[in-house]
Amino acid sequence: MQERxxxxxxxxxxxxxxxxxxxxxxxxxxxxxxxxxxxTKGALYFHFxxxxxxxxxxxxxxxxxxxxxxxASRLQQLVDTVMVQAYxxxxxxxxxxxxxxxxxxxxxxxxxxxxxxxxADTCRELLEAGQRQGxxxxxxxxxxxxxxxxxxxxxxxAMSQAYSNYADLSARVGALLRHVLPSxxxxxxxxxxxxxxRRGEKVSAELLALHGExxxxxxxxxxx
Amino acid sequence: MQERxxxxxxxxxxxxxxxxxxxxxxxxxxxxxxxxxxxTKGALYFHFxxxxxxxxxxxxxxxxxxxxxxxASRLQQLVDTVMVQAYxxxxxxxxxxxxxxxxxxxxxxxxxxxxxxxxADTCRELLEAGQRQGxxxxxxxxxxxxxxxxxxxxxxxAMSQAYSNYADLSARVGALLRHVLPSxxxxxxxxxxxxxxRRGEKVSAELLALHGExxxxxxxxxxx
Numbered sequence: 001m002q003e004r005x006x007x008x009x010x011x012x013x014x015x016x017x018x019x020x021x022x023x024x025x026x027x028x029x030x031x032x033x034x035x036x037x038x039x040t041k042g043a044l045y046f047h048f049x050x051x052x053x054x055x056x057x058x059x060x061x062x063x064x065x066x067x068x069x070x071x072a073s074r075l076q077q078l079v080d081t082v083m084v085q086a087y088x089x090x091x092x093x094x095x096x097x098x099x100x101x102x103x104x105x106x107x108x109x110x111x112x113x114x115x116x117x118x119x120a121d122t123c124r125e126l127l128e129a130g131q132r133q134g135x136x137x138x139x140x141x142x143x144x145x146x147x148x149x150x151x152x153x154x155x156x157x158a159m160s161q162a163y164s165n166y167a168d169l170s171a172r173v174g175a176l177l178r179h180v181l182p183s184x185x186x187x188x189x190x191x192x193x194x195x196x197x198r199r200g201e202k203v204s205a206e207l208l209a210l211h212g213e214x215x216x217x218x219x220x221x222x223x224x
Numbered sequence: 225m226q227e228r229x230x231x232x233x234x235x236x237x238x239x240x241x242x243x244x245x246x247x248x249x250x251x252x253x254x255x256x257x258x259x260x261x262x263x264t265k266g267a268l269y270f271h272f273x274x275x276x277x278x279x280x281x282x283x284x285x286x287x288x289x290x291x292x293x294x295x296a297s298r299l300q301q302l303v304d305t306v307m308v309q310a311y312x313x314x315x316x317x318x319x320x321x322x323x324x325x326x327x328x329x330x331x332x333x334x335x336x337x338x339x340x341x342x343x344a345d346t347c348r349e350l351l352e353a354g355q356r357q358g359x360x361x362x363x364x365x366x367x368x369x370x371x372x373x374x375x376x377x378x379x380x381x382a383m384s385q386a387y388s389n390y391a392d393l394s395a396r397v398g399a400l401l402r403h404v405l406p407s408x409x410x411x412x413x414x415x416x417x418x419x420x421x422r423r424g425e426k427v428s429a430e431l432l433a434l435h436g437e438x439x440x441x442x443x444x445x446x447x448x
Contacts, residue, residue, distance in 0.1 A: 024328075026251045103327065103382050104248075112386045147383070148376075148403045151396065155379025158327050159371070162336045172375065179372045182407040 009047045012037045013061060016054045017097035025055055025104050055101050059115055062098045066211055067122075068203055074130035075185055076193055078123060079177060080203045082153065085119075086173040087200030089157055090166045103154060116154075120146045127184070135189045145184055152176055170197040233271045236261045237285060240278045241321035249279055249328050279325050283339055286322045290435055291346075292427055298354035299409055300417055302347060303401060304427045306377065309343075310397040311424030313381055314390045327378060340378075344370045351408070359413045369408055376400055394421040 015037035019028045030051060034044050048054045068084055071077040088095040102115045120143070127142035136142070156176055160169040174195050181190060239261035243252045254275060258268050272278045292308055295301040312319040326339045344367070351366035360366070380400055384393040398419050405414060 024248075024250060026248060102386075103379075116383055116386060144399050145403065147396070148380070148399050151380035151383035152372075152376030152400065153379060154382055155327075155377060156372070156375035158378055158382075159340055159375035162326075162340060172371070175368050175372050176376065179369065179404045179407045183403045 005047075008039065008043060012039060012044055012047055012054075013057050014094065016048075017058050017061075017094045020055065020058060020101055021093055021097040025051075025101055030054075056111065058094065058097050059101055059111075061094050062115060063118065066207055069206060069210065073135060073189065073192065074126045074133065075135050075181070075189055078126040078130070079181075079193055079195060080199065081122060081126065082149070082173060082177065083170065083200035084203050084207070085153070085200075086157070086169045087204050090169055090200075099154070099157060103158065116150055119150045119153075123149050130185075135186060136184055137186060140184050145180070149176075149180060152180070170200055174199075229271075232263060232267060236263060236268055236271055236278075237281050238318065240272075241282050241285075241318040244279065244282060244325055245317055245321040249275075249325055254278075280335065282318065282321050283325055283335075285318050286339060287342065290431055293430060293434065297359060297413065297416065298350045298357065299359050299405070299413055302350040302354070303405075303417055303419060304423065305346060305350070306373070306397060306401065307394065307424035308427050308431070309377070309424075310381070310393045311428050314393055314424075323378070323381060327382065340374055343374045343377075347373050354409075359410060360408055361410060364408050369404070373400075373404060376404070394424055398423075 012033065016028075016033045019032045019036055023032065028051065030041065030044060033054065034041055037044070048057060065088075068077060068080040071080065085095070089099060098115060102112050104112070123146035124142045127136055127140065127145055130136040131138070131140065131142060153173065153176065156172045157166075157169060160166050160172050174197055177195050181193070181195075185193075236257065240252075240257045243256045243260055247256065252275065254265065254268065257278065258265055261268070272281055289312075292301060292304040295304065309319070313323060322339065326336050328336070347370035348366045351360055351364065351369055354360040355362070355364065355366060377397065377400065380396045381390075381393060384390055384396050398421055401419050405417070405419075409417075
């Protein structure tokens, strides 16, 4: 794709994320997105033939994010992955739109399982690696623990959104990890983990320094 | 209220639950509900002056459900409460509509925190009682654990809905409890808990026998 076409496509996706985030999938219209992006209907349809295609575009943007840095402790890497996602939800409109689309039971024509599956895969792989190196208890079934974590995270972000518009998300996610990890990890690993509320912000800054620029596509927004 | 008015009100709420469950709050219209309930607009407005009032009516119906029977083990009572809710989600349209309204980030004019708070209160009280009688570990903060459980449950039901239309909900909720309870309970209590998949159905049958009729208002539906 030409540079200008890439720019237009990104601009449309950012506008779509904002509209889906504010209005939800069902209430959002193509006209809302063209108005927000300041593009013609023709330009939009060139990149995205339908509202479903737009939603899938927003969902796929989540995959373009850089993974969290490798850690000697795979469980710390798992914690970092979860805490960075909490921080992105607090600060990034594209991430919020992706999560809301995934949880939107009305958006039934789009593949809502995909993001759950990708997240569960990432968590499962880290738990498997942790088990191989003896951090994770032998009775743990990584796939089961991964699905508990991903499902629980999805609900805790919804609760945080309802209670505080995400202001307490990092604290709630920290509480989830403190409740689940003792069933999963050896005690000496547990005490060495950094589960503090600022962990997500810290690792995001580390990613920024590593990769030069924010990997996220959405416009940063202030959530109060 | 006269018996007939009570009957009409219940009929309207059941129709509203069905419509909210199928279409979501934002897309649902008063006309959908009057058509489903086979009542006039005037009859509906007599009981519910707005769509928001209807949604709040559906949410309040959740409170009319009988609590799970008292158990010597407060943690078993907590497990029963959670497993019965999973079973209701699988089988009862009114419960599903209530949960979806609570998680619907578009339904911003209605009080979505209420159901989270009531559920968290119930869990907190059982954890406090469990702590008083030595079942719950001394370091546990019942309010924190309650909010983790309620938030996690909300997400796990969404994941189960996306994956299997609730067919695997009891299994997923059992996995959540097996991951969280070891951080909360003394080991001898843990091994005595019934966390089996059929627990919700079993306790629901017990409630039915105790109270003579299903406490739920919604029409039972088959979820496949």
